[in-house]
Ligand SMILES: Nc1ncnc2c1ncn2[C@@H]1O[C@H](COP(=O)(O)OP(=O)(O)O)[C@@H](O)[C@H]1O
């Protein structure tokens with residue numbers, strides 16, 4: 154295979170290999186390997202405390218794993234030169250758990266912040282880009298408002314705008330729906346999905362929200378007590394026999410019945426063929 158084809162395959166892909174992380178004596182992540190597919194919404198799911206946030210922090214370089222490699226386009230973030238790592242970090246957008254907006258700054262100033270930090274654009278250029286991304290997340294006429302003056306859903310939008318303002322190749326969203334009602338959650342999920350497709354970003358969404366899984370889960374990695382228990386697509390979930398996964402996704406009896414019916418339907422249509 155020609156090299157150019159191989160590098161095309163790795164383009165914007167993230168591969169984690171045998172990640173192990175412990176705090177003191179406690180092992181939090183056990184030998185986790187997975188691939189985050191380019192240009193898709195990759196979900197990391199699991200119950201609270203299963204290691205989702207620690208894993209994503211390892212992936213963006215906020216924690217250093219005790220063992221393993223984190224390959225971006227085939228290059229290991231952990232062992233690369235500091236300058237390369239700095240450049241890579243600028244290609245990663247992050248929406249933190251709880252949005253982490255600066256309360257003393259307006260919406261506009263929050264989104265401007267990464268541009269001030271990492272570009273030497275003129276004020277006019279920066280202003281144009283800020284307006285562009287705020288419009289993209291459907292926030293108009295909110296520039297001068299403070300985080301305390303806007304709704305939870307709007308705050309998430311500001312967080313997303315700030316995360317994409319530097320035009321990242323990779324986008325990490327840790328629990329983007331925490332604290333939102335189901336309808337607003339759906340709108341935020343859709344927005345993340347649209348942005349991923351529109352800008353061909355490799356997106357990683359951490360969630361324990363089963364609606365998100367079914368709505369935007371192109372590729373899903375399920376963690377259980379720090380182990381990778383299962384990996385697949387949302388279609389695979391319907392047919393999965395993994396008991397832990399099923400208990401997590403189809404937590405209620407109602408959903409278990411729904412899964413059962415969906416499987417019977419699918420088997421029926423298979424027999425008719
Ligand atoms: N900085 C830290 N020091 C020690 N233990 C931590 C630290 N961060 C997370 N943990 C522990 O790691 C485990 C996984 O946490 P986390 O990744 O936050 O779970 P979640 O899946 O809910 O995001 C938890 O038991 C948590 O207490």
Ligand SMILES: [Mg+2]
Nearest residue numbers: 205206207250
């Ligand atoms: Mg978490």
